Amino acid sequence: MEQQRILGKSMEQWILETPILSEVISYKQVLWTNDKLKDNDNEAYEKLELNWKDIREAEERWNRFAPLIARLFPETAPKQGIIESNLTEIEKMKNAMRDQYTAELKGRLFLKCDNSLPVAGSIKARGGLYEVLKHAEKLALGSGLLKEQDDYSVMADEKYREFFSGYSLAVGSTGNLGLSIGIMGTALGFRVTVHMSADAKQWKKDLLRSKGVTVVEYESDYSKAVEEGRRLALQDPMCHFVDDEHSKDLFLGYSVAAIRLKHQLDALGITVDREHPLFVYLPCGVGGAPGGICFGLKHIWKDAVHCFFVEPTHSPCMLIGLATGANDGVSVQDFGIDNITEGDGLAVGRASGFVGKVIEELISGVYTIEDDELYKLLALLKDSEGIEIEPSAAAGLMGPCVLSKDEKAARYLENAVHIAWATGGAFVPAEMKRDFYEKGKRLLRIE
Numbered sequence: 001m002e003q004q005r006i007l008g009k010s011m012e013q014w015i016l017e018t019p020i021l022s023e024v025i026s027y028k029q030v031l032w033t034n035d036k037l038k039d040n041d042n043e044a045y046e047k048l049e050l051n052w053k054d055i056r057e058a059e060e061r062w063n064r065f066a067p068l069i070a071r072l073f074p075e076t077a078p079k080q081g082i083i084e085s086n087l088t089e090i091e092k093m094k095n096a097m098r099d100q101y102t103a104e105l106k107g108r109l110f111l112k113c114d115n116s117l118p119v120a121g122s123i124k125a126r127g128g129l130y131e132v133l134k135h136a137e138k139l140a141l142g143s144g145l146l147k148e149q150d151d152y153s154v155m156a157d158e159k160y161r162e163f164f165s166g167y168s169l170a171v172g173s174t175g176n177l178g179l180s181i182g183i184m185g186t187a188l189g190f191r192v193t194v195h196m197s198a199d200a201k202q203w204k205k206d207l208l209r210s211k212g213v214t215v216v217e218y219e220s221d222y223s224k225a226v227e228e229g230r231r232l233a234l235q236d237p238m239c240h241f242v243d244d245e246h247s248k249d250l251f252l253g254y255s256v257a258a259i260r261l262k263h264q265l266d267a268l269g270i271t272v273d274r275e276h277p278l279f280v281y282l283p284c285g286v287g288g289a290p291g292g293i294c295f296g297l298k299h300i301w302k303d304a305v306h307c308f309f310v311e312p313t314h315s316p317c318m319l320i321g322l323a324t325g326a327n328d329g330v331s332v333q334d335f336g337i338d339n340i341t342e343g344d345g346l347a348v349g350r351a352s353g354f355v356g357k358v359i360e361e362l363i364s365g366v367y368t369i370e371d372d373e374l375y376k377l378l379a380l381l382k383d384s385e386g387i388e389i390e391p392s393a394a395a396g397l398m399g400p401c402v403l404s405k406d407e408k409a410a411r412y413l414e415n416a417v418h419i420a421w422a423t424g425g426a427f428v429p430a431e432m433k434r435d436f437y438e439k440g441k442r443l444l445r446i447e
Contacts, residue, residue: 011335018323021320024316027314027370028313029370029373030319032322032323032365034365037361037364038361044361045299050251055259058252059256059259061134062253065133065137066080069081070153071156072187075118083117083118083126085115087268088110088113088385088387089109089110090111091108091109093384094109095384103400103404105401106404106413106416110417111381111422112419112421112422113422115387115389115424120179121425121426122179122345122393124176124180126253126257127177127180128179131181132184135240136190140155145163155188163189164188165191167240168190168192168240169192169193169240169242170194171195171229171241171244172196172229172230173200174199174200174222174344176424177244178208179207182208182211182213185213186212193213196217197218197221197222197225198218199222203429221348222286223349245286245328250292251291251295251358257296272304274304276417277416277417278305278417279400279412280294280307280308281310281421282294282307282309283309287351287356290421293307294359294362294363295358308363308364308365308366308399308403311346312343312369313369314339315339315340315348316332316366316368317351322351327360328350329353332349337349342375344391345390345424346392367399371391373398376444377397377398378393378394379443380440387422388433390423390428390436392423392424393422396421
């Protein structure tokens, strides 16, 4: 029987050309560093279809919508409707990881607490809410119901809800993006349909249905949910499909996080330059959220910031796409990897081709992590800092340990600031958080 070929090549050819694949397809934890990285080369930025001006426009749009967000979601009123999370130093967690993983951890370690972002409870609030708001603005401006100089809080009035009820939104999601689109979309009056993959958690489906969202369930993975959602949305001229694989609006919504992070580091008196580098560890599913944030960070700090994505050993789609150079032309399933992981937001078999092209010369690397480590890390974080997150959100915490054991990276770490981006957890039901924690404690005891 002839062996299956991937883009015309045998598995042996792929491994010969990209040796790290032999470990990746064996589900081993790996660190891949990017030899295409162009650290301070303006060409890497000039050839991109998006730029700094686009990031600033996205920031201005967020600011225009802040009064509306404060009115629709009173919990955001103390921050005047700005959707932002704390940056928290986690020195006790750093010490706990040093002991657990016998790693020499240099520099300071912070947690970017998107696990407690208001409205949607995850990093997806940044992209998902932004795209819904931008679409609402476009419709309202186009109909003459709104002018750009207006106070946008008027969009919570009944006449706007009635107007938006004539339109619908759709999205394919493993869970958290669906929550952000569903919560903001229904708050404005849109009809919303979320196409959810087999790995989406039941509580997320229940929460969406409680908001009046139509949830369509699939027995297959994330890519199929997106494909089917896109196909159905295209048949309805009144429907806007939020395309997690290709959306520039989602991407730019995430990118504004970099501007906010700079303000936070400035307020702490933290300098970022080549002698004091910033290392940021971003959990990665299809790539939109980490890609957008990386894009923003690199525009601000260029070669002084190093972005590493992290993926489960069973779903390393971005690593495979970048390392082979095939981008979204290959999936993890092509290489016999099953795409089954407890990190539900990271269970993606094929990376975004759009994001892969944007970040291929900006990203420093990708590392992979086993599911058991996610549980151990979230239990260590709760014990050391009292912070609760979901498994996929714990992935970035391993970054400083991974880099400390890499000879090339280790020499940069003396004066570094490390930021692990916690991506979700606020809306997880209490009994499920308890189960996560107890599983982590069991795994730690087994050792």
